[in-house]
Amino acid sequence: MNNTKLQEKCLQLRKKVLEICLKAKTGHLTSSLSCVEILVSLYYGNILNFDSQEPDSPNRDRLILSKAQASPLLYAILADLGFYDKEELNLFAQKDGIFGVHLQNTVPGVETTAGALGHGLGLGAGIALKAKMDRDLWMTYVILGDGELYEGSIWESMKFASHHNLNNLVGIIDRNYLCTTDFTENIVELEPLEDKILSFGWNCITVDGHDVNNITENFERLKSRPSRKPTMLICNTVKGKGVPSMCYDPLNHGIAPRENQTDQAKKDLGL
Amino acid sequence: MKTQRDTFWDEIYELAKKDRDIIVISADMGAPALDKFRRDLPSQYINTGIAEQNSILVGAGLAKEGKKVFVYAIASFLTLNCIEKIRVQCSMMKIPLNIVGVGAGFSYPDSGPTHHLIEDISIMRALPFIDIYSVSDSNVAKSVAQSYKKFKHSTYIRLERQDFGNLYNSPPSLTSGFQRIIEGKNKLIISTGALVPQISQLLKNNQLSHGLLDVLTIPFNLNDFKELISQYKELIVIEEHFTTGGLGSLLLEVLNELQIQTPIKRFGLSPQHGYCYSYGGREEIHKYYKLNLEKILN
Numbered sequence: 001m002n003n004t005k006l007q008e009k010c011l012q013l014r015k016k017v018l019e020i021c022l023k024a025k026t027g028h029l030t031s032s033l034s035c036v037e038i039l040v041s042l043y044y045g046n047i048l049n050f051d052s053q054e055p056d057s058p059n060r061d062r063l064i065l066s067k068a069q070a071s072p073l074l075y076a077i078l079a080d081l082g083f084y085d086k087e088e089l090n091l092f093a094q095k096d097g098i099f100g101v102h103l104q105n106t107v108p109g110v111e112t113t114a115g116a117l118g119h120g121l122g123l124g125a126g127i128a129l130k131a132k133m134d135r136d137l138w139m140t141y142v143i144l145g146d147g148e149l150y151e152g153s154i155w156e157s158m159k160f161a162s163h164h165n166l167n168n169l170v171g172i173i174d175r176n177y178l179c180t181t182d183f184t185e186n187i188v189e190l191e192p193l194e195d196k197i198l199s200f201g202w203n204c205i206t207v208d209g210h211d212v213n214n215i216t217e218n219f220e221r222l223k224s225r226p227s228r229k230p231t232m233l234i235c236n237t238v239k240g241k242g243v244p245s246m247c248y249d250p251l252n253h254g255i256a257p258r259e260n261q262t263d264q265a266k267k268d269l270g271l
Numbered sequence: 272m273k274t275q276r277d278t279f280w281d282e283i284y285e286l287a288k289k290d291r292d293i294i295v296i297s298a299d300m301g302a303p304a305l306d307k308f309r310r311d312l313p314s315q316y317i318n319t320g321i322a323e324q325n326s327i328l329v330g331a332g333l334a335k336e337g338k339k340v341f342v343y344a345i346a347s348f349l350t351l352n353c354i355e356k357i358r359v360q361c362s363m364m365k366i367p368l369n370i371v372g373v374g375a376g377f378s379y380p381d382s383g384p385t386h387h388l389i390e391d392i393s394i395m396r397a398l399p400f401i402d403i404y405s406v407s408d409s410n411v412a413k414s415v416a417q418s419y420k421k422f423k424h425s426t427y428i429r430l431e432r433q434d435f436g437n438l439y440n441s442p443p444s445l446t447s448g449f450q451r452i453i454e455g456k457n458k459l460i461i462s463t464g465a466l467v468p469q470i471s472q473l474l475k476n477n478q479l480s481h482g483l484l485d486v487l488t489i490p491f492n493l494n495d496f497k498e499l500i501s502q503y504k505e506l507i508v509i510e511e512h513f514t515t516g517g518l519g520s521l522l523l524e525v526l527n528e529l530q531i532q533t534p535i536k537r538f539g540l541s542p543q544h545g546y547c548y549s550y551g552g553r554e555e556i557h558k559y560y561k562l563n564l565e566k567i568l569n
Contacts, residue, residue: 126332
C-alpha cells in the first residue's frame with residue numbers, strides 16, 4: 001500500500017473503531033485511536049508476515065499488543081484482513097461475541113491474552129529468544145502503552161532483551177502522554193524517556209506516531225536488523241486522534257463516547 | 272544424602288543432554304547440580320538475575336513457542352511475586368511452564384519470614400491448570416523430574432531445602448497423587464513435603480500405630496483417595512502452612528465433595544500468629560506457631 005492508501009486505511013479503521021465502541025457502549029476508544037498508524041503500518045505496510053488463513057503459521061511474525069485496551073482496533077484490523085467474519089465486530093463485548101474489551105488468544109490472529117499490563121515485553125523477549133536459539137527468521141513486535149511503563153516488570157525485561165542482543169525484537173511505545181486519570185508527567189515523570197531506554201542498552205528512535213510513512217520506513221529498516229541491540233520506537237501520539245473533541249482529557253480513558261459526546265465524535269470522523 | 276533440588280536438577284540435566292529444547296531459567300538461584308548444567312549446556316541455561324517476574328514471562332514466551340521450560344528460584348518469590356504473571360500466562364493462556372521453587376515451609380529457618388513459604392499451596396491451588404508437586408524426599412524429586420513429559424499443563428514443583436532422609440527406597444509412582452507410607456489403623460495422618468519424613472520417624476520412635484499418607488500432587492485422584500481413607504476412623508492433617516487454604520482446607524473440601532463423614536482434625540499454622548521472627552531451627556519456629564508434632568501424634 002502506498003502512503004495515501006495507508007492514510008485512507010487509517011481513517012477507515014478509525015471510523016470502524018468508533019462504530020464498534022458506540023454499538024457496544026464500551027471499549028477504550030481513545031487508546032485505540034492513538035495507535036492506528038502504528039498498527040496500520042505493521043499490517044498494511046508490508047511489515048508483518050502473516051497469513052489470515054493460517055493464523056498460527058510457524059513463520060509468521062509475532063505481534064504482541066501489550067496495551068490490550070486497544071483491542072477494538074486490532075479486532076477491526078483482523079476482521080478487515082479476513083482472519084474471521086467482519087460480522088463478529090457487531091458483537092464486540094456483547095452476548096455471543098467472540099471477544100471483549102481486552103485481548104484473548106483464542107481469537108484467530110491474536111497472539112496473547114492480555115489486559116494486565118507489564119506482561120508483553122517479557123513474553124516478547126522469551127519469544128524472540130526462542131527465534132534466536134533456533135535461528136528462526138521471523139520478528140517479534142511488542143506494542144506498549146506509555147502508562148504501562150510504570151510497571152516494574154517492563155524494566156526487568158528491558159535489561160534482559162538488551163543483554164541477550166535481541167535485535168529481532170522491536171518495542172513500540174504509544175506515547176500519548178495520558179494515563180487513566182491524568183497526564184503521565186503529572187503522575188510520575190516518565191521523561192526523559194529516550195534517555196532511560198538508551199541507558200538500558202536499547203536503541204531508541206522517537207517518531208511522529210501519526211506519520212504512517214515515517215513509521216513504516218523505520219520498521220522496514222529494523223527488519224534488516226541494523227544493530228546488535230533491540231530497538232524501541234517511541235511514537236509520539238495523541239490519545240483520541242481523529243476525534244478532537246475527546247483528546248487531551250484524561251477522563252476520556254477507557255470509555256466509548258458518552259451520550260453527549262457521540263454526535264460530535266461522529267462528526268469529527270465524518271461518520 | 273543428595274538434596275531434593277540436586278536430585279531434581281541432575282535428572283533434568285540427563286534429560287536435557289538428549290533434548291536441546293529443555294531450557295532452565297534461573298532467577299540467579301544456584302544448586303551444585305546446576306553448576307554442571309550451565310557448564311555443559313550453556314545454550315540451555317539462562318540466568319535472568321533476581322528478576323522473578325521477568326523469568327516467568329521469558330519462560331512463558333519460550334514455552335509458548337515450544338521450548339520445555341523450567342523456571343527456578345526461591346519458591347516464595349517465584350510464586351508470590353509472580354502470581355499475576357503466572358495466572359495470565361499459565362492459567363489463562365495455558366502455556367505449559369514448569370515453576371520450580373526451593374524453600375517449601377520453613378526450609379530457610381534462619382532467614383526470617385520473608386523466606387518462610389506458608390501460603391503457597393493455598394494460593395497456587397486457586398489457579399486452574401497448574402498442578403502442584405509437593406516433594407517429600409529425593410526419590411520423589413526424581414519421580415517428578417522423570418515424569419515431566421507426562422505433564423498435562425503447567426506445574427508448580429515445591430522443593431524442600433533441608434535434608435530429612437529418604438522416605439522411599441526408589442522413585443514412587445505419582446499416579447494417584449499420594450502414597451501411603453504406613454498403613455497403620457484407626458487414625459490416618461495426612462501431610463505433605465518435608466514434614467512427612469519427620470512424622471514417619473516420630474511414629475516409629477514412639478511406636479504409634481497411626482497410618483501416614485504423603486500427599487504428592489494437588490489435585491490428586493479422588494476415587495483412589497476415597498477408597499484409601501475408607502478404612503480409617505479419623506483423619507489428622509499436619510502442615511507447615513497457614514491453616515487457611517492449605518492442605519487441611521483442601522481435604523475439608525474433598526470430604527465435602529465426596530460426602531464422607533470421617534472426622535478430620537487440622538494442625539497447621541494459625542494466621543492469628545502472623546509471621547515468625549524466631550531463629551535457631553525449625554523446631555523453634557514450630558514452637559512459635561504451637562505446632563508440636565509429638566503432642567499431636569500422641
